[in-house]
Amino acid sequence: MRHVRSLLASSTALVAIYNLLCQPVMRTQACPPVTTDSSCGEHPHSGRDGSLLTWGMSYRTNSAQECCDRCKLHPKGCNSWTFCGLPICWGLDTGNNHTYGECWLRRLKDVHSNTSWRQRGQYTQEWLRRHRKARPGCKLNQPWTCSPTWVPYTSGALGGPPYDAAAPPWVTGGAWGRVWTRPQSEILEVPSAPNRRRRQRRVVR
Numbered sequence: 001m002r003h004v005r006s007l008l009a010s011s012t013a014l015v016a017i018y019n020l021l022c023q024p025v026m027r028t029q030a031c032p033p034v035t036t037d038s039s040c041g042e043h044p045h046s047g048r049d050g051s052l053l054t055w056g057m058s059y060r061t062n063s064a065q066e067c068c069d070r071c072k073l074h075p076k077g078c079n080s081w082t083f084c085g086l087p088i089c090w091g092l093d094t095g096n097n098h099t100y101g102e103c104w105l106r107r108l109k110d111v112h113s114n115t116s117w118r119q120r121g122q123y124t125q126e127w128l129r130r131h132r133k134a135r136p137g138c139k140l141n142q143p144w145t146c147s148p149t150w151v152p153y154t155s156g157a158l159g160g161p162p163y164d165a166a167a168p169p170w171v172t173g174g175a176w177g178r179v180w181t182r183p184q185s186e187i188l189e190v191p192s193a194p195n196r197r198r199r200q201r202r203v204v205r
Contacts, residue, residue, distance in 0.1 A: 121170030
């Protein structure tokens with residue numbers, strides 16, 4: 001907890017802006033915005049998969065741009081980076097608090113593949129219901145303890161597809177160990193019967 005307070009106290013003005021936009025949940029695609037140059041291939045509300053090169057909880061940078069630049073200089077062929085630009089980035093691993101500055105560097109086999117995404121876009125309603133009790137502070141309405149509505153990280157792939165804000169949205173669902181991400185057009189919200197939960201179905205074309 002002391003570590004979190006220290007991070008919050010030393011955060012830049014950018015974090016304060018993020019905090020204003022995103023607390024307690026992220027409601028729009030404007031949070032967080034793209035803050036890196038075009039060579040970084042940044043996509044807001046996303047986290048990349050791939051072979052891990054750095055452990056973000058102990059490998060930190062001051063900005064997404066710096067995280068991207070570290071990837072470019074990494075000796076082991078880094079082509080993917082994921083950055084936490086919020087005071088706290090909510091995660092399923094409830095034993096850890098992911099905080100501002102985490103920089104996760106990875107190596108992807110294909111920077112253009114849709115399978116390169118670990119999380120992307122907006123969380124499904126089923127996800128939000130499923131993880132409402134993941135962290136004890138959520139039911140007490142403590143800040144940053146409930147799952148946000150959008151993926152809290154920002155990430156990029158060097159040489160990957162550029163970000164297009166007008167592109168069809170993506171969603172993330174599932175649970176620990178079986179998280180999935182798909183175009184929103186492939187997901188159909190199915191109304192539930194009384195006292196039954198709704199569920200998401202994948203549209204079969």
